[in-house]
Amino acid sequence: MAWLPEAFLARMERQLGPDFPAFLASYHAPRATGLYVLPQRMAAEELAARLPGIGPPVPWARHGLYYDEQVVRPAKHPYYFAGAYYIQEPSAMLPAEWLPVRHGERVLDLCAAPGGKSVQLGSRLAGTGLLVVNDPHPERARALLKNVERYGLIQAVVLCETPDRIARAFPEFFDHVLVDAPCSGEGMFRKLPEMARSWRPEWVSAYARQQAEILAGAALCLRRGGHLVYSTCTFAEEENELQVAQFADKHSDFTVLATRRLWPHQVAGEGHFAALLRRGGARGDADQITTRPGPESASHDVRLRREVASAVAAWSSQVFGAADAWLRALPPGGRVVERSGHILWEHGELPHLQGLRVLRSGWLLGTITARRFRPSQALAMGLPKAMVADASRLDLTAMAHEGWETSVRYLRGETIPAPAGCSRGWVLVCVDGLALGWAQAAGTWLKNGYPPGWRWVDG
Ligand SMILES: C[S@@+](CC[C@H](N)C(=O)[O-])C[C@H]1O[C@@H](n2cnc3c(N)ncnc32)[C@H](O)[C@@H]1O
Numbered sequence: 001m002a003w004l005p006e007a008f009l010a011r012m013e014r015q016l017g018p019d020f021p022a023f024l025a026s027y028h029a030p031r032a033t034g035l036y037v038l039p040q041r042m043a044a045e046e047l048a049a050r051l052p053g054i055g056p057p058v059p060w061a062r063h064g065l066y067y068d069e070q071v072v073r074p075a076k077h078p079y080y081f082a083g084a085y086y087i088q089e090p091s092a093m094l095p096a097e098w099l100p101v102r103h104g105e106r107v108l109d110l111c112a113a114p115g116g117k118s119v120q121l122g123s124r125l126a127g128t129g130l131l132v133v134n135d136p137h138p139e140r141a142r143a144l145l146k147n148v149e150r151y152g153l154i155q156a157v158v159l160c161e162t163p164d165r166i167a168r169a170f171p172e173f174f175d176h177v178l179v180d181a182p183c184s185g186e187g188m189f190r191k192l193p194e195m196a197r198s199w200r201p202e203w204v205s206a207y208a209r210q211q212a213e214i215l216a217g218a219a220l221c222l223r224r225g226g227h228l229v230y231s232t233c234t235f236a237e238e239e240n241e242l243q244v245a246q247f248a249d250k251h252s253d254f255t256v257l258a259t260r261r262l263w264p265h266q267v268a269g270e271g272h273f274a275a276l277l278r279r280g281g282a283r284g285d286a287d288q289i290t291t292r293p294g295p296e297s298a299s300h301d302v303r304l305r306r307e308v309a310s311a312v313a314a315w316s317s318q319v320f321g322a323a324d325a326w327l328r329a330l331p332p333g334g335r336v337v338e339r340s341g342h343i344l345w346e347h348g349e350l351p352h353l354q355g356l357r358v359l360r361s362g363w364l365l366g367t368i369t370a371r372r373f374r375p376s377q378a379l380a381m382g383l384p385k386a387m388v389a390d391a392s393r394l395d396l397t398a399m400a401h402e403g404w405e406t407s408v409r410y411l412r413g414e415t416i417p418a419p420a421g422c423s424r425g426w427v428l429v430c431v432d433g434l435a436l437g438w439a440q441a442a443g444t445w446l447k448n449g450y451p452p453g454w455r456w457v458d459g
Pocket of ligand 1: 092111113117135136181210
């Protein structure tokens with residue numbers, strides 16, 4: 001095992017004792033690959049039935065499935081572009097699964113990019129509640145935003161901030177906080193051998209210091225009675241059990257409810273650690289989760305200038321056959337606002353974000369240019385299934401050769417034929433009932449509206 005650092009191997013031998021040979025042998029075993037299926041888009045069983053090489057289920061994650069990379073390339077399928085599943089390392093599905101998230105709650109994913117766990121948390125909220133996702137690195141935060149949009153996380157706010165600044169803006173605000181911390185990444189050596197080559201023993205204590213700071217910020221964001229999951233993809237005890245024990249020592253109102261290690265020699269997945277903690281509070285606090293009142297009414301607070309509102313209404317009439325139909329897409333209780341030509345739905349319970357680096361304050365519905373409304377990719381991906389079915393649309397099927405070819409042409413950014421009887425206006429291009437994006441009919445053709453940064457690239 002020449003490519004594994006000696007200092008790492010020596011420490012693992014001390015840590016694992018009699019299990020060390022089995023651990024070492026796991027580096028010769030093939031690694032498991034997985035994907036998380038968004039139940040709102042497609043049932044896991046349905047996906048497994050349609051695509052060969054998908055399944056069986058990942059034991060510790062509902063909607064998690066293994067796939068056989070010799071049989072299927074899930075990133076090269078129109079369903080991937082439709083946000084039906086997120087390709088995720090199986091062990092990485094555990095931490096989000098552990099948070100007892102329920103509809104309507106407020107959830108913070110503090111170290112979120114590229115967003116695998118945000119997708120899991122968002123799909124658990126199913127278009128309700130509030131999900132704040134954050135990553136302090138601008139480029140990673142942009143990748144996070146793209147996944148928020150692709151997977152239709154309409155209730156998400158995307159930040160690029162440090163944990164202490166988030167703690168100041170959201171004191172005791174969240175029901176659940178996930179800290180999927182930056183770590184020395186030892187659990188990823190099998191998947192990414194280049195990480196092993198750059199690893200240094202001193203990383204462990206450097207990351208441990210950073211993790212303690214992040215956890216301190218996370219604790220301030222959590223309400224009494226709320227839950228916190230801390231996780232890493234490393235083996236070092238300093239970053240895992242010891243980190244959690246030190247945190248619990250310093251924060252006497254937190255109780256460690258459970259910890260779990262996933263070892264590559266024991267499960268089909270890479271190395272992972274997760275701890276579930278609960279912040280104590282006054283008696284009965286645990287029930288607060290279920291008793292927070294929902295939004296008062298299903299009405300919408302639309303704060304748009306008259307000409308902007310009529311542009312949206314005109315678009316809605318063309319696509320859904322009614323000027324006010326677009327309002328049905330919006331979760332109740334929020335507000336629709338215009339910010340520099342961008343039309344957004346924002347959550348009603350959002351505190352002031354002034355001074356924070358905000359990549360997205362809500363669901364981007366579209367933009368206004370020359371008094372016309374242009375629907376966004378985020379709108380296409382976030383529309384509820386019933387509204388996708390009601391839209392003026394082209395529905396292709398990936399289960400037939402022609403439908404597959406046309407969807408791939410659309411995803412590459414090419415012009416495709418318009419559906420019969422549709423020669424003008426916006427069309428929602430769909431695959432097997434799932435939205436892919438917008439196009440504009442011009443005679444017998446559809447002008448492609450698929451965003452350049454999202455396109456299918458061959459190879
Ligand atoms: C393990 S990765 C997160 C993976 C992500 N949760 C997912 O499931 O896709 C850790 C993330 O923490 C971010 N990070 C680094 N320093 C941070 C800090 N001080 N506070 C919060 N996040 C930080 C990194 O940019 C990185 O994206």
